[in-house]
Amino acid sequence: MYSWCFEQCDEALHIKIDGEVHGEVKSVKIGKKLTTIKVILASKEELVLSVNLFDDNGSDICRSMTPLKRSKVEPFCVSRTKFAERWNKFVSNGDSEEGRSSSSSGIESDDDRNSSYSDHQRSPCTQSDVPISTSTDGSKRKEGNSITGIQDRTLRDNFLGTFDVHVNNLIAPHPSRATRTIYHEHVGSLTDSFKENDNGQLVIMIGMLTCQDIRTENLQKDGSTKIEILGGNHTRQALQSLNQRGVLTCQLVKVNLYRPLPLTAALAIGYQHNALLHEKRKPLSFIDKVRLMRQCRPAHNMSKTQLNEWKDMLVTIFRAKDRRKMMAGYQQHMHMARLSDEIWTKVLRATEKVTAVNEKFFRPLMRIDEDEKIKECLDILMEDGTKVFQKKVKQYIDEGCVKSKKTKQTEQPNVETPNEREDSIVLKRKYLTLKEKHSSLLHEFEQIAEENKRLKEELENIKAAAESKGKKRVRDSDDANEFHVGEKIEAFWKDADGESWLLAKVVRLNKNDARVQYEVDSGIANVPFSWLRKVSK
Structure with missing residues (x-):
């Protein structure tokens, strides 16, 4: 086993194992075992290291950060949670200095939303990278194997960053990628709100390049390119309306920008934007969700394979756990979508x-x-x-015109044919045989139940006898002041040969027991006060 530590090289955190630099650190996690730390490198390699072997003095950066207080109880020699939090914070601070963005999913945090407008007024946004995942091992495996995980990777791989885009460069989504139709009343309420409060854009919109060769440095120029808005289409129309009237204070808007996405990914990111953001938004209606499901149908009359593919697409878009959860929450929607x-x-x-x-x-x-x-x-x-x-x-x-299994049927006279009569005789014989076997099994069950009851009673008697025997040999606990160091007493002893009270001398008095030395073999042991007594005269 080798000692290891962290070392700062070229403004990045590297890991050093046995004195050799092994690679750049991207994140630090808690390992599965109680004394391990998992270090994720920039090369996506995962190292599982013992926290006990971490060298606090192995490098300048480790010496400059106060070593964590070690616990007295093994094997938890270091608080792994605090250890991971401390070094992850150091890594994230280093990333922020290099201008890395903290949002790649298109759904910003509360702090991002509160600061979006002020940042929008101050300076243009530069291209950002997709952040490293901090999920646990279990969720990481699920992400890699599930449909939702594949979709999330597609979004991360195609994310370009958050940019300032001229409001006239924004266009409505293609009908196949629109999560809902435009509600003009909602657009009007947004327009009035922006005009009265002078807040401008409230949330970052989700946009997609219409072609691969668009240059991001030209996004702030009016008419230089077209960005298709997947999330925030009502906000786009409200801001463009204000701009046409000449009352928009700032013509640049924040957009989380993606490369051209597949249909499912585009619908998924648009739905998440509308479903999860809560500032001045209009919730998706029942009809909106059904329309969205119809847009991603592979065919009008779907085969069984196509139906399963469609359900998988809906699981991705609506962020359901699996098909069963999707059917449980959206069964009525899916019926109407077909x-x-x-x-x-x-x-x-x-x-x-x-x-x-x-x-x-x-x-x-x-x-x-x-x-x-x-x-x-x-x-x-x-x-x-x-x-x-x-x-x-x-x-x-x-009238019974329903799809349910409880469809009402008209009663018809039951007229048996010769073949049906023969089948009826065979079934009656089989019924009698099974009934006889059932009676036999019931009788065996009653016998087993009686035996079980008898054994339970016997077990209770054994337990009661053991408890009463223990009470006889273990006397009531007395105050420690009853004995003193050097006093000769009798201490209870039990081994394979039996149990007895042996002469002993008190060596030391503890809080709950006494350390005694037996005269018979000079053996020393800690004995509870309840197992000690005065020498009988």
Whole structure:
């Protein structure tokens, strides 16, 4: 085993093992074992090292940082959590000095959101790298193997950084990549809020290059390029409206920029932006989520393979744990997303006339088993309103026109054919055989239950006898002042040959016991006060 330490070289933290520099450190984590630390290098190599072998004086940087206080209890000779926090903080401080960005997912923290506008007013943002993950080993393995993990790596690999972009260079997303349609009322409320409070941009938008050869240094020039906005489309339209009126105080906006992304990745980052940000946002409605699911369908009539691919895409976009969790939370959405284009068009027209449409509103409709009946109900909804619509849907459900297994069937007279009669005789014989076997098993079970009860009682008696025996030999604890050093007493002794009270001399008095020396063999042992007594006369 070799000693190891950290060393600062060229403003970067390196690890030195047995006096030789091994590589640049990117992060420090707690290892699986109680005394290990895991060091992640820039080359993605992982080193598992014993914290007990860390050399506090191995380098200038280790000597300058006060060594952590070591515990008196082994094997926790050093607090691993504080150790990892201290050196990770040192690494992160070094990264921040080099201008590295702390946000690559497109969803900024509270501090980022609070400072976004002030930073936006001060200086342009430079290109940033994707930060190193600080996840645990388990989550790292899951990330590598799961669909969500692959999608996260795609986003990290294509992330360019946070840039200042001229507001006129922003364009609406392609219809296939739009997570929802534009709500003009929401745009109006954002415009009024920006104008009244002079806050400008409240959150960083998510953008994607429309082609690979766009130069990022030209983003601040009006008309130099086009950036497709995947998240923050309402904010884009509100800011452009203010700019057209000539009342926008700053024409540069913050955008987390990505290279051209696959459809699933573009929808995923757009959905996360709309679902997780809470400042002046309009939540995605039930219809918005269904529309988003329909956009990523591989085909209108999906095969079993295509259906599974579609579910995997939805797991990625909606950040569900797996397909089962996705079905549990969005089953109604997925049923509506598989409707034909004709029915879906009727749904959209109906929702324009009916307010407060949610998942619960369409749940009874989706139980109907025939498309023609669903169309009829939607036509009634558009023409006659919700009450007549709900009455018609209930009528079809009562008639048994549903997909449920509880479909009502008309009763028919039970007329047995000769073959059915033969099968009935065979089944009766089989039933009688199984019934006889069941009775035999019940009898065996009763016998086993009685034996089990008897054994339990016997075990309780053995325990009670052992406890009573222990109480006889162990006397009540007396005050330590009852004995004094050098006094001859009798100490209880127990070994394989039996148990007895032996003569002994008190050597030292402790808090809960006494150290005694037996006369029979001069042996020394710590004995509880309850096992000591005065010499019997």
